[in-house]
Amino acid sequence: MKIERITLREIRMRLKAPFETSFGVVQDRRILLVEVIADGVNGWGEVTAGATPVFNPETTDTAWHIISDFLAPVIVGKDLADAAEFSVLVEHVRGHEMAKAGVENALWDAEARIKGIPLHKLLGGTREELDCGVSLGIRENPHALVKRVEEELRVGYQRIKLKIKPSKDIEYVAAVRRQFPNIQLSVDANSAYRLEDADQLKELDEFKLLMIEQPLNWDDIHSHAKLQAQLQTPLCLDECINNSRHALAAIEMKACRIINIKLGRVGGHTEARKVQKIALEHSVPAWCGGMLESGIGRAHNIAMSTLPGFSLPGDVSASRRYWDEDIIEPEVEVSAQGTIQVSIASGIGYRVRHERIKQLTVREASFPTKSSTVAVSRLAS
Numbered sequence: 257m258k259i260e261r262i263t264l265r266e267i268r269m270r271l272k273a274p275f276e277t278s279f280g281v282v283q284d285r286r287i288l289l290v291e292v293i294a295d296g297v298n299g300w301g302e303v304t305a306g307a308t309p310v311f312n313p314e315t316t317d318t319a320w321h322i323i324s325d326f327l328a329p330v331i332v333g334k335d336l337a338d339a340a341e342f343s344v345l346v347e348h349v350r351g352h353e354m355a356k357a358g359v360e361n362a363l364w365d366a367e368a369r370i371k372g373i374p375l376h377k378l379l380g381g382t383r384e385e386l387d388c389g390v391s392l393g394i395r396e397n398p399h400a401l402v403k404r405v406e407e408e409l410r411v412g413y414q415r416i417k418l419k420i421k422p423s424k425d426i427e428y429v430a431a432v433r434r435q436f437p438n439i440q441l442s443v444d445a446n447s448a449y450r451l452e453d454a455d456q457l458k459e460l461d462e463f464k465l466l467m468i469e470q471p472l473n474w475d476d477i478h479s480h481a482k483l484q485a486q487l488q489t490p491l492c493l494d495e496c497i498n499n500s501r502h503a504l505a506a507i508e509m510k511a512c513r514i515i516n517i518k519l520g521r522v523g524g525h526t527e528a529r530k531v532q533k534i535a536l537e538h539s540v541p542a543w544c545g546g547m548l549e550s551g552i553g554r555a556h557n558i559a560m561s562t563l564p565g566f567s568l569p570g571d572v573s574a575s576r577r578y579w580d581e582d583i584i585e586p587e588v589e590v591s592a593q594g595t596i597q598v599s600i601a602s603g604i605g606y607r608v609r610h611e612r613i614k615q616l617t618v619r620e621a622s623f624p625t626k627s628s629t630v631a632v633s634r635l636a637s
């Protein structure tokens with residue numbers, strides 16, 4: 257596939273409601289979209305970095321820099337055998353997985369469209385319908401959280417994940433569990449605890465949670481192994497897993513019994529498939545995490561979730577939970593049974609709304625840089 261052009265755009269999208277985690281509150285998202293044109297066909301990818309480096313070290317601006325100065329120049333004008341070759345060509349760039357994933361996934365979409373097949377088929381996916389869960393932000397009090405859980409269950413979601421942090425944990429989880437004794441329930445701490453908090457985390461064992469996600473430091477597999485040895489509840493790693501080597505280390509060290517796979521966090525579909533394969537070979541269940549994506553990132557998550565290792569409901573939910581208006585058509589919808597029907601259209605399986613994207617764009621750059629960077633100054637600051 258001949259890479260003719262790469263266009264990088266920053267769009268601003270406002271979440272319907274603020275989302276609170278242990279590292280802060282987000283409502284206004286700064287999303288980078290990557291559009292590639294290869295063999296006359298376009299493909300789309302999304303960079304899932306946040307505006308601030310609180311989940312992992314990347315940000316919207318570091319990704320802009322890395323893609324513009326180091327990733328795009330490597331492939332513009334080149335003829336690639338396939339999308340997977342990209343990960344080899346940019347191996348010399350350390351880290352910056354989310355920046356890489358934005359470009360690589362756009363190439364995967366283009367490759368699938370060139371071949372006229374759905375992306376999930378190109379990836380080797382085997383599922384046609386996905387089980388969906390939701391991730392609920394921290395609330396002002398347990399009562400408010402119970403109400404939110406009830407609403408999501410009524411819509412049909414099959415698994416509820418609660419964000420927790422010290423002081424907003426036991427009481428909240430207890431309230432939800434009391435009201436809903438039999439639902440699939442999990443918690444995500446986004447690195448808010450330390451190994452010394454093990455006794456507090458052990459109190460969660462009584463709530464029969466599906467998992468406790470990433471309680472300890474974002475880069476500390478070793479301490480998670482020590483914690484897992486003290487808990488009955490399975491640990492799931494999110495932030496700690498940036499590639500398949502991390503996944504293997506975590507599994508062999510018994511640092512987790514479940515893995516959350518995020519395309520951005522591991523650098524794109526090629527590496528995500530490797531993580532999936534390792535998890536499957538070790539009978540470690542995997543599931544697809546979310547990063548408050550627009551429809552483009554969401555569509556990629558859906559395609560990835562069709563792979564055999566994804567045996568637990570993911571955080572991939574309906575567009576309407578996040579946005580008044582998404583940038584794809586149709587929007588991602590979830591059935592009353594809490595499932596997503598995988599699209600059989602080619603590429604990511606959804607139509608990208610160019611006009612809508614144009615309205616939301618605040619800066620844009622194209623490679624090769626004939627016209628150089630065009631700053632669209634719609635915003636006051």
Ligand code: OSB
Nearest residue numbers: 311391494545546547548549571
């Ligand atoms: O840890 O899974 C996480 C959102 C932003 C950053 C990190 C995480 C999350 C979520 C939301 O849990 C998942 C979603 O609904 O997209």
Ligand code: MG
Nearest residue numbers: 444469470494
């Ligand atoms: Mg998480």
